[in-house]
Amino acid sequence: MCYGGGVAELDSLEASAEAGLIAEWRELLARHAAAVCALDRELGEKHGLGMSEFEVLERLVEGCVADGRHALRASELAPTVHLSQSALSRLIARLEKAGLVTREMCPSDRRGVMIALTAAGRERYEQARPLHREVLGQTLGGHFAPLCGESAKG
Amino acid sequence: MCYGGGVAELDSLEASAEAGLIAEWRELLARHAAAVCALDRELGEKHGLGMSEFEVLERLVEGCVADGRHALRASELAPTVHLSQSALSRLIARLEKAGLVTREMCPSDRRGVMIALTAAGRERYEQARPLHREVLGQTLGGHFAPLCGESAKG
DNA sequence: GGACAGTACATGCGTGTGCATTCAATGCAA
DNA sequence: TTGCATTGAATGCACACGCATGTACTGTCC
Numbered sequence: 001m002c003y004g005g006g007v008a009e010l011d012s013l014e015a016s017a018e019a020g021l022i023a024e025w026r027e028l029l030a031r032h033a034a035a036v037c038a039l040d041r042e043l044g045e046k047h048g049l050g051m052s053e054f055e056v057l058e059r060l061v062e063g064c065v066a067d068g069r070h071a072l073r074a075s076e077l078a079p080t081v082h083l084s085q086s087a088l089s090r091l092i093a094r095l096e097k098a099g100l101v102t103r104e105m106c107p108s109d110r111r112g113v114m115i116a117l118t119a120a121g122r123e124r125y126e127q128a129r130p131l132h133r134e135v136l137g138q139t140l141g142g143h144f145a146p147l148c149g150e151s152a153k154g
Numbered sequence: 155m156c157y158g159g160g161v162a163e164l165d166s167l168e169a170s171a172e173a174g175l176i177a178e179w180r181e182l183l184a185r186h187a188a189a190v191c192a193l194d195r196e197l198g199e200k201h202g203l204g205m206s207e208f209e210v211l212e213r214l215v216e217g218c219v220a221d222g223r224h225a226l227r228a229s230e231l232a233p234t235v236h237l238s239q240s241a242l243s244r245l246i247a248r249l250e251k252a253g254l255v256t257r258e259m260c261p262s263d264r265r266g267v268m269i270a271l272t273a274a275g276r277e278r279y280e281q282a283r284p285l286h287r288e289v290l291g292q293t294l295g296g297h298f299a300p301l302c303g304e305s306a307k308g
Numbered sequence: 309g310g311a312c313a314g315t316a317c318a319t320g321c322g323t324g325t326g327c328a329t330t331c332a333a334t335g336c337a338a
Numbered sequence: 339t340t341g342c343a344t345t346g347a348a349t350g351c352a353c354a355c356g357c358a359t360g361t362a363c364t365g366t367c368c
Binding site for chain 2: 324325326327328332333334
Binding site: 242 | 345
């Protein structure tokens, strides 16, 4: 197995590289599905938050810790949570409706919106955080991958 | 840095374990978002397939190769693509409508449905497969992660 | 100043998804 | 055989998403 390389071995080399890629891909899909599903279910049931809602709250908390800023622009928030601009806009609207964040006009650029955590938002985050970590520990660290949704119950 | 373990170091140990978990989680999210988004866009544009549609076709091809079976039960297909039973049902309906699979009553258990690739389905899969592998190679192997969607263009 | 391209966010719309439910078929027990 | 719990798949429904577009604002060029 020195892979020194006759032509005949090139194909099998490529084939095994492809097999490795697919294996990596499927593990990624499985872990993602397990984690997202469990997170959405647990955070939703126990804290009234979806996974993306939690991620946004977390970015806001980190923003405050990191550079002591009081609020973040929506445009800098969107890419960090892998959401489209429109999806983030609506997500922020939901959080605002729930009283977890506030949306204020940006004074320096009135097109922009500054999004800030409320006390309730920070509190909700702090409450949800241990469960978030626990679920991740189980679905990423532990490999027993409790698949979720209908397809898992059966 | 021997982590021999005074009590005071336990907290920092736990903190770094948590930080590692979160780092792993975020990389998982980033890779997944990049890959799924690119796959959906590329396969959609060039082959009229969504990511999940491709995955289902692939499972059907593998099923035939693996145990020479001509068709798979819907119930055994669902968990392998991380979709709920209802989502898979509709996905199969779309594939059937497109002429890529057939749905036949299972003779031994008439509640069940046997899903089989058509010639067109197999052909579509073979055509789409190289692009699928290419996109995965770029988004998983290469780490330049071309984020997709609106949030990426801006 | 006025016109115009570009940017930031909101919104109409179509679509895919999961949950709850429904319907048909099966297996088991009385 | 009849009755009933269980199972496999389809469907009503609500919801979150992305794309395309709309609206308000900014900056630049004339």
